[in-house]
Amino acid sequence: STQTRADDSLERRVSTVGRVGPHLEVKIVDPASGRTVPCGEPGELCTRGYSVMLGYWEQPDKTAEVIDAARWMHTGDLAVMDADGYVSITGRIKDMVIRGGENVYPREIEEFLYTHPDVLDAQVIGVPDARYGEELMAWVRLREGAAVLTAESLREFCSGKLAHYKIPRYVHVVEEFPMTVTGKVRKVEMREQARQLLDL
Numbered sequence: 001s002t003q004t005r006a007d008d009s010l011e012r013r014v015s016t017v018g019r020v021g022p023h024l025e026v027k028i029v030d031p032a033s034g035r036t037v038p039c040g041e042p043g044e045l046c047t048r049g050y051s052v053m054l055g056y057w058e059q060p061d062k063t064a065e066v067i068d069a070a071r072w073m074h075t076g077d078l079a080v081m082d083a084d085g086y087v088s089i090t091g092r093i094k095d096m097v098i099r100g101g102e103n104v105y106p107r108e109i110e111e112f113l114y115t116h117p118d119v120l121d122a123q124v125i126g127v128p129d130a131r132y133g134e135e136l137m138a139w140v141r142l143r144e145g146a147a148v149l150t151a152e153s154l155r156e157f158c159s160g161k162l163a164h165y166k167i168p169r170y171v172h173v174v175e176e177f178p179m180t181v182t183g184k185v186r187k188v189e190m191r192e193q194a195r196q197l198l199d200l
Contacts, residue, residue, distance in 0.1 A: 097126030
């Protein structure tokens with residue numbers, strides 16, 4: 001549905017998925033209300049046009065979950081569109097954490113955690129919390145020879161650089177993340193393990 005062009009800047013070619021293609025439509029909507037959000041605000045990427053499938057084979061219920069009555073396909077991708085129409089994918093709706101009424105996008109926190117000198121890789125998930133509904137937990141892989149990383153030291157690193165509600169409450173250091181056979185991180189499995197680890 002979107003594509004960068006040969007004459008786009010290198011920055012736009014590597015940091016966005018480009019602009020909408022000819023004879024197609026895209027919009028970014030608030031996942032809760034379905035209303036189109038202003039440029040620069042995150043929401044769900046929706047697309048409509050000849051590139052959208054007619055539906056899942058013999059599964060009208062599954063089709064209805066992703067294609068609405070106006071033929072917009074709801075991709076499940078969180079995205080932001082800039083004033084020039086360039087779209088950046090920022091995460092997946094199912095990964096979004098709602099902490100105390102605030103929408104928190106794990107990818108933003110993960111990218112910040114990569115700036116920590118001891119962190120090789122990071123994944124952020126939401127775990128149940130009685131007070132806030134969900135709380136943040138960071139799973140991290142450390143660089144070889146790195147010092148022990150605690151929740152307190154990570155929070156101190158984040159303090160003043162991330163909004164307080166985006167700072168992970170829990171930290172779990174791992175050798176590797178649970179992965180699918182295609183090499184994707186299994187956040188569903190991480191959430192299940194986290195409930196046991198934290199006795200939630």
